[in-house]
Amino acid sequence: MLKKRGQVSTFVIIGVLVLFVFIFVFMLRDSIREKFRGTVDREGYLISQMNQIKKTINTCLVKETDKAVKLLGESGGYFNPEDYVTYHGTKIAKLCENIPQEKICNAKPLSIENTNKVLKNYLQTEIKNCIDLNPYRKKDYTLEAGELNLDVSIKETEIITQLNYPITLKLDNTEVKNEEIINNVKMPLGKAIQLTNTILSEEAITGNFDVMTMSLLSKGEYTIRERKSYPNKFYMIDYNGLYKFNIGIEGEA
């Protein structure tokens, strides 16, 4: 009986010792990993971390650009328009201003250059807010982030965004830097701006625009719909569900 008791105490002691060893290893896991990594592949580790950061940035760039270009189309070429007409609660930029007691209006055309700037300013803030680098700052390396710089170029059928966000990961003497990210969003914003100006040109001179003929001539590329919400008029260009662009024309109350 005494012998058996002794056996139990030995097992308990061994168990406690194993537990202590386990706790000790667990507490020192970072420095052990660090020592092991230092000899194996410090650079590889930083590159894999940088790839994850790039993925985070790219996801934000794609998501935010897509969202912004769609919003820009919905609100008639400007974000949060100051000068607008309302269609079912949506603020649409007023691109043709009513001339009192006349059927025609004064056009305020959109330019690719100005829309580039508008989109760039909006996207720069949105992307900055979207990218969350905090999970990467709590790691065993140092993360240094520079100034975020975005370049936007609106083409006929696509929008090219070039993001320069210099990030450096440092671990002892090893350093890894990222490169510029380029993204293409396939949406015909450039074409929509050109078509908008054609519509405005006609509205400003005749007070009308023949949507049916124009849609027919596009051979199925887009459809233009005319909608009225007294006293204003709206043209809605639809590139077969791929992209939508709204135009607000002020009418006389």
Added chain:
Amino acid sequence: MKKSLVLFQIYLIITLSIVFTLLLNPQNVSAETTTQDTASCCAKAKNGQSCVGGITQEQCEQGYSPVSCDNLNECKNRGCCKLDGNCVKGVLQGSCSGEYYNDAECNIGQCQPKCCVLGNGCSLMGEEKCQELGGTTNDAADIGSCNQVCESRSKGCCKSEEGCSYASGDNCGEEFFTNQACTRVSGCTCNNDNPTTACSGNDLYSYDSCGNPTLKERCDARAGSICGDKDGDGKYSCEDMNCKNTQDNPLVDENGDGVLNNDGNLRKNGESWCEYQSAVGLGLDLPGTSHYLHACINGKEEVQMCGEGNRNKICVYDNSEQTALNYIQDSRAMCIDNDYQECLSCNDENNLK
């Protein structure tokens, strides 16, 4: 007497205190009047919009004036704006970020389209747009003479060290075989393994690896077939753009054949027709109803209300029979002004002749 003196003194104290308060605080009174007057004009707002009235100085990026936009020349003058190579008519000077001209109708030389030769094709467009696309302009002023420029350019097989391609002689710096397909030129290897398709007018062409064109099909536009790439996948074909089933109000006999529910049938591409909410004409229109213009546009039925919802416009249509071309009905409809005032003038016997 004493009582009236006391009352007079109280009156003096009250009135004088009001007068002194107003005299000592003149800014408050004028400040109130200024805030009521919110007229302002911003040449360029922070969100990019131009000639915006009624916004604060903080919302304005440049050119803030405490007067209404109607009083500023740049937000009042109306002209022509050349923007991204195109001319836009009736533009406010301050909203033109391109070249501004004083002619609102754009009847100026800078806005006249030029004949642009782009590769093998010719089309009318602005000079800058043509240069941007890498084309060259010439003096042909209308589309007819512009097309002739391209037709007169001989095409054929251009043989060079890089290979053979079917192109215009102007672009060929090396051996050129006029009016000959590259398949007939010795030393040229062309295959049709991955042919590409494209439209020229409403004709569908197939191109081999050398760019030799072969007419595949003439799309019949009158039958609703249009050469195009509707889904944008780069594969062109003759696409059926007719509308198979169209909407019909079963309570109204729009085509007047005595059958109520047979109006929503197949409509050809480009056809337009009227739909009514009730019986129409001769005082039969119900109060609150409107006329609607329907059209078949590239395979989709488009609906547009005539007027602003108060029947200030009505929808009229005409069915033209073109049996020679094997068309039974080709409907054309439009919204026209509802001249109801003329009916009222019929009540005046002076207008009756």
